Amino acid sequence: MRTSSIQLLSILSVAFTMLLGCASQNISLKEQRPTPRVAAVNVNAVEQNSFPHDMAFSPANESIHLVGHRTHCACSHCQSASSAAGVIPPADPSLVQMYDSQEFLRDGGDSGPAVVRLSDQTFRGLQPEDTIVHYKTETGHAEIQASNQVALYAPRFRSVRQVSGSLAGGRAVGPAQMDRPIGTVKVDQPLPGLVMRDSLELGHADVARGLDAMRERERTVPVEAVQQLNVASNVMAALVNLTAQQAYDLQGEQKALVHQFANAAVTYQLDECLEVAIQGFRTPSLVRDQRVDGFTVYDFDQGNGRLQISKFADREDARPGDVVTFGIRIENVGDGEVNEVVIVDNLTTRLEYIENSLECEADVEFESVDNQAQSLRLRWELREPLGVGESVTIQFKCSVR
Amino acid sequence: MSQITTLRTHLAAGLIALAFLGEGSVSGSEPADFLPRGSTRPLFKASDPPGVVGQARLMGRGPVVGYYQPVAINGPEGVRFSLPHAGNPNPSGMTAPAERLEAGFLIGAVYRFHVTHIPGAIGVELFPTVEVIDRTYPPQHLATRYPIEIQLDDEDFRTVLNGQMVTRVIYLEDPQTAVPEIQNRKTNVPLEVSEFQDPLAVADEYGRPVAIVRIGSLIPPSQPALLPEFYFGYPQWAPFPHTSASQSANHDNDPNELE
Known part of the structure; x- marks a missing residue:
């Protein structure tokens, strides 16, 4: 019995220490949470x-x-x-x-309109940058899946040149004369000063003004019509026999109740209260009443294959002339094999396919045709079905224009 | 006689009818019909004084105030560029001439740089200006790797030496309407516009204008007191990290100087 009580005390102390530790840790986390740096x-x-x-x-x-x-x-x-x-x-x-999409070179995905395949085995809706895979399941369903989009930071700058006459021998560098179409007669524009530097001064400030002073009027409002009581009776009659001493005298059973309530109040005011089970007493247990808020049923056709296509590049930025290696990986994540797998990558204008750079581990039929973006439309067709869990990776290189 | 009178009456009625028709056709057109269409900048033009367009951009959206936009200026083979030190009115305070001028320029400020070693014009110096009117938003650590590329060619200098002025508006090309050819020194030719077109508006149609380069034959004034005006107040600029050592060298002390 003594041993068990010692163990109990040790358990209590350890549990209390952990509780305090957790509490202090929470407090310290809240206090020392790093402010957003910057x-x-x-x-x-x-x-x-x-x-x-x-x-x-x-x-x-x-x-x-x-x-x-x-x-x-x-x-x-x-x-x-x-x-x-x-x-x-x-x-x-x-x-x-913040970013500007014009500074990025994107390839992949299916930008609208959505790609569809016609009965003559051709695709419609293929926009530049689109990359899709078409396949047929064992049940004969034809599916088209678009890949993710790969973005390369590749800004390209060009210029517009205008040659105009200028005054000779003077200090003016501006054009001597220019005939312009009909436009605004005069526009007041803030011309720059002679010296342009950074200015940290406020150009304009909106200041919200508050009250300068407030005078409070606390005088009472004069009452003109004061009504007097018509009948006055002695309302203290019911309290004649009640003394102050009687009000504070407690009976014996009331003292016990007050004592019990006081202990309960002390217990209630403790921040942390640890309750343990001692010799068969059950600890209070929390029963959580849970219910289902929603139920979604994903209905997959048994025996149908599904292809997952992903596209990646070996670099995140490229200058004009750099070579980028793109990879397209398709994987059958369904329950059945797929047939007639056709992968199409419609290259955007600034990507030029490098001949004989194709690497593919599977037996594919490859062709490339010109597209509307003055680049190439690459097309791979797998000669054999793709089984469950099987994947094919295609790699090719493009030079950035 | 009566036939002649009748003929005159008919002729007069016809002339009046023609006059009414003409009046009607003139009143049907508005002055705005002759203005250029498309996304133009009606208030700002490339022919505005240097600094106007860039200062207007500072009042726009985005973190552009105080941003040092990396800019790289290239020219024909042999041409050297240098830049006056920031805030230094010393006329000899120029950076070492380099074939590729790289610096971070404040948006809205106007920088006048120095061009020497022009092919076919030994001893000739030019002082063009560059005004950055917008910035790029590169990913982390790529700002200096992808600066605004300004490619000047022989035609620019030949035109200027003939007494004319060249205004180049550099724009970020829209990849959707990009020119389908690899960009290099030979293929990076500018789009020529006539004297009556606004190159800023044309550049705005093909992309996002980011800088304006004005090349004239203006030379520094002889009076030192006028130099701050000539150099637009020597605005602050920042060097690229890998070129800071070479650019900090003085123009006169450069051992590689050919002159």
Whole structure:
């Protein structure tokens, strides 16, 4: 019995320590949760080139600026210093997500209209960038599945040139004369000043003004018609025999109840209350009443194959002239084999297929034809059915125009 | 006599009818009918003074204020480019001439750079300006790898040396309407527009304009006090990391200088 009580005490102490530990850990997590850092990088620029200070170069005033960044620096030194001074405001993470789709070269997917296959075994709705796989199941269903989209960061810049006459011998660099079509007679535009620098001053500020003073009127409102009681009776008559001492006298059974309620109140006010089972007493158990909110039935035809197509590239960015290796992987994730598997990749304008760069582990029939984007439409057809769990990977190379 | 009178009456009635018809056709057209169609920039043109279009972009959306947009300027073989130091009114404070000028430029500011070693024009110096009017949004760590590429060619310098002015509007090409050829020094030829077209509007139709380069024959003033005006106040710029050492060298101390 003594041993069991000692064990019980040890269990209690360990459990209480764990409970306190968990509680303190929660508190510390809440208190020490790192504030969104930053900031400077994410706020100031979409990209995060963090160059050390000694690489910045500004001989005139030793100010620090970074390529691809705004005026706030992103290094740890500046972050610690500025955060202590409270200079850099917290970042807006949404700015990091900004991008321009024109800077990316995309390939894959099925951009509308959806691709369909006609009875003459040709496809309609194939847009540039589309990559799809067509197959037939054992039950004769014809399916078309689009791949994911691969995006390469490959901005390309071109220019428009205009040659105009200019004044000779003067200081004007602008055109001497230009005839323009009919347009606006005069537009007031803010012309730049002689010296253009960064200005941190506020150009415009909306200030909400509050109350300067408030005078409160607390005087009572004069009552003109005061009504007096018509009949006055002695309402204290019922309390004649009741004394203050009687009100506080408790009987014996009432004392027990008050004591019980006081103990219950003390127990109720404890933050953590550990309850244990001692010698056959059952611990309070929580019975959770759960019910099903929704029920979705996925009905797959037994014996039908399903193809999963995924597309990938070996790099995330490319300059004009770079070679990118694309891969297309199809896998039968269904319950039956599929036939007439045809993979079509309609290359976009800036992708040029490199001849004889095709690598495929399966027996396929390959052909390439010109498409509407002045590139090629690549087509692979598997000569044999694709069994359950089997996969085929096709690799080919394209040069970025 | 009566026939002549009748003929004159009919002729007068016909002329009046023609006059009414003509009046009707003129009143049916609006002045706006003669304006160019499409997505144009009616308020801003490439012929605006340097800095106007870029300053207007600063009032637009996105994190453009204070962003140093990487820019790379290339020219024909042998041509050297240099850039005045930021905020330094010293006329000799130029970076070392390089065949490829790489720097981060503030959007809205106007930078005047120095061009030397022009083929066929030894000793001739040009001082074009570049104005970044928009930025790119590259993924992380790719900003300096993919700067705005400005490719100048012999035709630019030959035209300028003939006394004319060249305005180039650089635009980010829309991949949906891209030119289906590999871009290199030979194929990267500009789209020529006439003197009566706005190159900014034309560039806006094919992509997103990001920079304006103006090449004229203006030379620095002889008075040092006018140099800040000539260099547009020496706006701040940032070097690329891998070129900071070479660009920080002084123009006069460069051992590779040919002149």
